[in-house]
Amino acid sequence: MEPRISLITLGVSDLERSRAFYRDGLGFTLRPESQDGIAFFALHGLWLALYPRDALAEDAHLPPSPAVPGAFPGFTLAHNLRTRAEVDEVLAHAVKAGATLVKPAEEVFWGGYSGYFADPDGFLWEVAHNPFIWIE
Structure with missing residues (x-):
């Protein structure tokens, strides 16, 4: 396996809020590949994706887990x-x-x-x- 990460996907609770935070708030450039259900941002050779949390858990065949405000997310x-x-x-x-x-x-x-x-x-x-x- 080549030691490389191409995409980091964050499972978010409110896609539009998170899209606005990263695009409008932090000034990240929204990639044209973005669609209604997912947002992609370019980060110098790496992409950041925002995807609904429950849908991301379903894609991985895992039960959804709620985000716990104030708890350490593990990374x-x-x-x-x-x-x-x-x-x-x-x-x-x-x-x-x-x-x-x-x-x-x-x-x-x-x-x-x-x-x-x-x-x-x-x-x-x-x-x-x-x-x-x-x-x-």
């Missing part, structure tokens, strides 16, 4: 930036767009600077500056 998405100032700017932009600030940016144990926000469904995004490596 995070990360957005790495070149400077600490950019981290603060992106977190402020996300909150203005409707995200919930989960952890304000701060110096972290590994020597970087990061904070977290949650999207409307509680999916966590880490916004970080790592002075030791750059992930394109």
Whole structure:
């Protein structure tokens, strides 16, 4: 298997709300392949998909599970930036767009600077500056 991820799909409770958050709030570009029941966004070689949560569970042949506000979803998405100032700017932009600030940016144990926000469904995004490596 080639070590590559092409698409991340988030099971969302309200597709239109989430589409608006990512497109209008965060400024992600909605791909033309999007349809009424699914939204696709391009992220520099990777796609982010938004799909109704119950339909995503059905597609995987699993019972649907409710999103639990405030509970850790078991994974995070990360957005790495070149400077600490950019981290603060992106977190402020996300909150203005409707995200919930989960952890304000701060110096972290590994020597970087990061904070977290949650999207409307509680999916966590880490916004970080790592002075030791750059992930394109």
